[in-house]
Every structure is written in structure tokens, then in C-alpha cells.
Amino acid sequence: MTTPPGLREQKKQATREALREAALRLAVERGPDQVRVEDIAEAAGVSPRTYNNYFASREQAIVAAVTADREARIAAAIAARPAGVRLAEAITEAVIQQYTNTSERDSEVLLLITSRTALRDAFLDTTAEIEPPLTAVIAQRLGDTGAQTARVLAASVAAAVRIALEGWLRPAGTAGATGSFGAAGLVVPSGSLSDQLRAALAPLAPAFDAAERRTP
Amino acid sequence: MTTPPGLREQKKQATREALREAALRLAVERGPDQVRVEDIAEAAGVSPRTYNNYFASREQAIVAAVTADREARIAAAIAARPAGVRLAEAITEAVIQQYTNTSERDSEVLLLITSRTALRDAFLDTTAEIEPPLTAVIAQRLGDTGAQTARVLAASVAAAVRIALEGWLRPAGTAGATGSFGAAGLVVPSGSLSDQLRAALAPLAPAFDAAERRTP
């Protein structure tokens, strides 16, 4: 059913990644406001029109360089957990694991992202991407009868993650200007990201428990 | 604290409504694709630039004509319910009440909205507007300790409503073309809107119960 990765699809992914990388590189080099779609397209070796076949806005390519494939990794992380544990717990831990897996580079880029409202919004919008794979994983656990329930719970998780991220990087936006920054570790505005995520997801746990109880 | 409605604010609301009405009227008259921002602005007696001070996209004004003030009405409806009933129930009923309160005109316009993807998306996006008032109402019931919980639950409700609406008007989009339509009642794709909303909100009830139990 799943077509073996043809050369066509391969090339498409290559183009997508080239655009992502070019966008991020240019944004870091010049500052996010000094990068036009035209520049990104040129750097990736495609036409500006093609850029918009891959990304619907200038910001998407930049944030995609950080969030790429996060949805798939979260879904895999959940599926990897033993079937015995509570669904709520499996999801919480999987989400935390993936979102705190930020490399050194990522943490630098996050500063850049928070520095522009448009970028920040685009970044937060990527939380919606985890919905489809999350829905699939949840539906699998709940059985076919709970398809609608799975969608609602997945969307709720995405919303909670979004809120956690907002809370986490809000104070960061108020302080620094565009230019230099430094410090050793991550920016730790109001509690660690792990704590924010745990706190945001906790209220949903009873809903997961009830859903699981209905189809054990 | 709350400034008495100055003449300034009054005029702003008047402009906003003028834009809404003009947008909807033109969209119905000519078809949604034959209406430019310039046209709407002219019909409302403001400059095109001012249009974008009120609405961030061409579609927003059109859908706003249908969804105007829905958030406030939902919040009021919840607050109006006796403090004794379950929060989950109060919210569910209030939401259903407000979303099924469609006038004759609204049902006609909904057909128009579903006929264009961009309009449909803009319409679904309006569900996010209920979050802030919903957060306030929920937070009030849960006490100040549950502020974060209130946000998450409110966002979950908004997500559930969105899913319900999607499911409700999906089949409607596949059938009819732009032009004529008729029939007596509302379009009833897959179950009534009430049923869709109830089904989408049901999975969240345990989360509300648990939150209430924590601060009774």
C-alpha cells in the first residue's frame, strides 16, 4: 500500500529540506527580517513560485527547520511505550521527551524565533501538526468506536502543548533585543519546559483515563 | 475601571459592523470570489487600508457577519446557569444553545461559506475566539489556583467545537455547487449539529469533573 519511496518523492523531500536549511541559515546570518522568499528560493536553487508550493508563508520554512518531523517522532515515541501504561502518561512523557530534545543549535534558534511575533506565531502553529499522528495512535488504543473521541483528545493535547510553549517562551520575548545574547543554558522563563508541559497536560489526564476505561 | 462606552469606541464598533455587513451583502450578491477588499471598504465608506485595521483577511469580515459576538453570548450563557450544575454540562448546553441559534439568514450564508475553502477555514478559525471568555468563566468556577487548568480546558472546548463543526459541514461541501440550493430545513449532513457538539464535548467531561472536584 505504502509506495516504496520513489525517486520522485525523494527529490521532493530533498527540495523541502534544502528550503528549510536555506531559510534558517539566511535568517541566522542576516536576521529574520532581512530574508525574502526570493532569497530563500535562490539559495535552494528553485524559483520563488516553487517555494510557495512547499510553504505557505515566509515563516514556515524557518520554523520547519526546527520542528521538522516532530510529529512523527512523537507518534513513534508513544507507540514504543508498553501497552500497559496509562495512555495519559505515555503521551505526556513522549511529548516531553520530544520537545525537550532540543539540540544546541535549536536553543539558539529559539531565541531568534521568539524575537519576531510572526515567527513565534508560526512556531506555535506547528503544534497543530501533531494532531493527525496523535489521533491515529489514540484511536488505535481506544478501538474503532472511539474515533471521534480520539480526534478530540488529540486536538486537546495539541492545544495544551501550545499553551505550555506560549507560557514557556513568553517572558523570553520581553527581555532581549534582536542582537547578541549569551548565557550558558536554555532560557528558563517560568519553570522548565518539562514542568510547563506536565502542568498543561495534567488537566486532560482524567479524560484519557475515562476513555481508556470505556474500552480496556 | 471599565471605561463607560465612549463615543470613540461606539464609532469603532459601528465601522466594524458596517464592514461586516457590507462584506456579507456583497458576497451574497456577487458570489464570494467577486468581492475585493477594495469593494468592501468602499461600501462601508472607509479606505482599504482601514479595512485591514479591522480584519486581517478578506474572509474574516464575511464570517464575522455570522459569528459576531458569539463568544460573549456563550460566556454569558454559562454564567447565567446556576452554580449547582456540573461545569461540563453547563458549558455543553450553553455552547449548543448558541451555535444552534442560527437564524434563517445564517443557514443560507453557511451554504455560501462551505462553498469556498478559504471561507470555511476562516469560519472554523473563529472557534478560537471563544477561548478567552471561556477561560474567564471556567477560572471563576475553579478559583485562582486553576488558572492554567482553565486555559487548557477552554482551549480543549474550542478544539472540540471546531471538530464538531468540521464534521457537521463536511458532507455539505461535497454536494452542491455554488449556485442554487433549496430544501426546507438546515443541511443535515451527519447528525444534527447538537449531536455533533454533544459527541465532541462528551470526552472532555471527565476532565471538567476532576477539575471541579479539586476545588468544590
Added chain:
DNA sequence: CAGGAAAAGTGCGTGTACGCAAATTTGCGC
């Protein structure tokens, strides 16, 4: 009621988003 600060409205310029149709590339069967 005059003065002036704050807010809303406007014009302009730039970059963006995307429908459409033509040109190019890819993959498959022969």
C-alpha cells in the same frame, strides 16, 4: 472653550500568496 495629546484613519511602498496555464521533468510500460 481653547489647546494639545492620544487615537483612529489614510496613502504609499514593499513583499507576499496563489490561481492559472505553459514548459519541463520523471517514471513506467513496451
Added chain:
DNA sequence: GCGCAAATTTGCGTACACGCACTTTTCCTG
């Protein structure tokens, strides 16, 4: 290998979104 059907890329044209600086309106205070 050949050629064709499907998918992708591209150019073009149009409309939109919005930052910025400037004008006009509102409304508060003395």
C-alpha cells in the same frame, strides 16, 4: 532505449497584508 501520461516546476498577473509616516478626528484638561 522510446515515448507518453502524470507529476512537478515555473512565469505571470492579480490581489492581499501590513509597516511606516502623515493627516484628521476625538475627547480630556485647564
